[in-house]
Amino acid sequence: MQPLSPTPGAKRSVLSVSELNREVKHLLENSVPLLWVSGEISNFAKPSSGHWYFSLKDARTQVRCAMFRNRNCSVAFQPQNGREVLIRARVSLYEGRGEFQLIVEHMEEAGFGILMHQLEQLKTKLQAEGLFDSARKRPLPYLPLNIGIITSPIGAAIHDIVHVLHRRHPAAEIGLWPVAVQGQGAAQQIADAIEKAGRSQRHDLLIVGRGGGSLEDLWPFNEEIVARALAACPIPTISAVGHETDNTVTDLVADLRAPTPSAAAEIASANIGELYQRLESDKHRLFRALQHQLRHLQQQVMLKRNRLRHPREQLLNRAQRLDHLEIRLLAVGKQQVQQCHTRLTTARRALAHCHPQHHIHEKQKQVEQAQRSLQRATKQQLQRSRDTFSHITQLLNNVSPLAVLQRGYAIVMDLEGEALKDSRTLAPKQTVKVKLARGHFSAQVEAIEG
Secondary structure, three states: OOOOOOOOOOOOOOOOHHHHHHHHHHHHHHHOOOEEEEEEEEEEEOOOOOOEEEEEEOOOOEEEEEEOHHHHOOOOOOOOOOOEEEEEEEEEEEOOOOEEEEEEEEEEEHHHHHHHHHHHHHHHHHHHOOOOOHHHOOOOOOOOOEEEEEEOOOOHHHHHHHHHHHHHOOOOEEEEEEOOOOOOOHHHHHHHHHHHHHHHOOOOEEEEEEOOOOHHHHHHHHOHHHHHHHHOOOOOEEEEEOOOOOOOHHHHHOOEEOOOHHHHHHHHOOOHHHHHHHHHHHHHHHHHHHHHHHHHHHHHHHHHHHHOOOHHHHHHHHHHHHHHHHHHHHHHHHHHHHHHHHHHHHHHHHHHHOOHHHHHHHHHHHHHHHHHHHHHHHHHHHHHHHHHHHHHHHHHHHHOHHHHHHOOOOEEEOOOOOEOOOHHHOOOOOEEEEEOOOOEEEEEOOOOOO
16 A cells, blocks of 8 residues: 655545555555454354354453354354354455454354363373373273173163173173262372272272263363373273263373263173183084093094903913924924034034145245246346446446546536536626536636627
8 A cells, every 4th residue: 555645745545445445454464474363252143155154252341253154164153142262263344334344264162272281192102102102001800700891880881781781791790989970179180099999909890981972071081190190090991981082181091981971881791691602602513522522532442442352362372472482493403403413514524625735835836937027027127127227327428528628628617507508698807617528717807799
């Protein structure tokens, strides 16, 4: 919006009312963010269009509000004059009348919003401490003989629980811990009853609950003191608060959540009829198993009886077998003696043919013949070795350097004793050794040729 110029004589910028309202609306909607406002509803109107129009007021002032149909369809309650609500809205201006107003995006009951905020904070805190962890949940006893119930003595919940327990588990003893389940001080009574019931060591199982109601009615079961008492309880617990759609902190802390008090009684009890049916079924199964085992044992007895023989018959059989073994033993012994006699005769004949004197005479002849052959071979080998030695000596003398030296030649070596074969390896004034056929001497190189 352009400001009006106060300068005299200058051209004035004049706006129409519509333009002014449009500029103000634009300014408000773009400068003020979405905000939360609480107050009391008054002058509530709901025309056929489905939109809601009302004023939100407190003790000193009020503001006009509008909530259009596409937004108010999600509100879970019916607004009424005098009801405290909490709204989320954006600031605007109704151009038709130039009225400041709030365009409501969301509405909830004021008390409900605060309670939900407190509930979420408590849940976050207890979850961080591990009170909701499934690892700490304990299994419930199958057939508890003593069941403690913490609830109102005059509510519908206690009657539902007792009715179900008497029908399904009449042998169970029921102990009631009467408490207030709503209103001021109810949470403290519930927590004290949980602590006393756990300390009494009378019960095998504890049911904590009440019937349905609003969030405010169920609020004692969302209190931290009740949640901690339930977590510290030494016996298994069932939370049975409200209806199936209701959820409380005790449902999260208890070992098991039941959707209703009646369901908690059914969970805690075993159906006596079902137990009778199961016992009857087990009895028939046991009887059939015993019959089968008895028949099997009878068959085993009959088999063993058929195999059992009189001791006299066994003795006769053993005596007959002993006679057969004796006959076989005598026959085998006689056969063994005959075989030994035959082997002895054969050995005597072989021994006579192989007398040591006969072998000695034969070996002496072989030794004398071998000595003569050895002498001849030795002489022949010695003569061949001498001839070979003379031939090799002659060949060595022919190729020996010493033989060459005998013909007047000499061998020239360096100081290390290596023979010199090329004059290019010599240097002037170098000392060399010269070996002759007899003796050797040192010389010095004066000149190198070739």
